[in-house]
Amino acid sequence: MIFYNPTGAPELACDHCGCRWVDRLKGKAYCYECGEEITAESIAEFQRALLELAKKNDQAGGGTT
Ligand SMILES: [Zn+2]
Numbered sequence: 701m702i703f704y705n706p707t708g709a710p711e712l713a714c715d716h717c718g719c720r721w722v723d724r725l726k727g728k729a730y731c732y733e734c735g736e737e738i739t740a741e742s743i744a745e746f747q748r749a750l751l752e753l754a755k756k757n758d759q760a761g762g763g764t765t
Contacts, residue, residue, distance in 0.1 A: 701742060702749055708756075710749035715742060 703711040703720060713720045714731035721732035729738035 702746055704749075709753060710746055712738065712742065712746040714738060 701713045701715045701718060703713050705711055711720050712722050712729070714722065714733060714736060715738065716736040717731060717734045719731055719733035722738055723730045723732055729743060730736070731738065
């Protein structure tokens with residue numbers, strides 16, 4: 701599950717309880733609240749969202765300073 705915080709940045713959250721406290725260990729992630737494993741699919745989605753954000757920031761900030 702992916703959340704977006706008010707600044708538009710993605711946050712990885714637990715699919716089971718929606719908690720955003722995620723413990724990431726060696727490519728695997730576990731929820732702090734309920735202990736469920738965060739699926740690889742969710743992590744991949746989160747990484748895609750980060751890339752999208754980076755792209756957006758690139759376009760928005762290109763050469764304006
Ligand atoms: Zn959870």
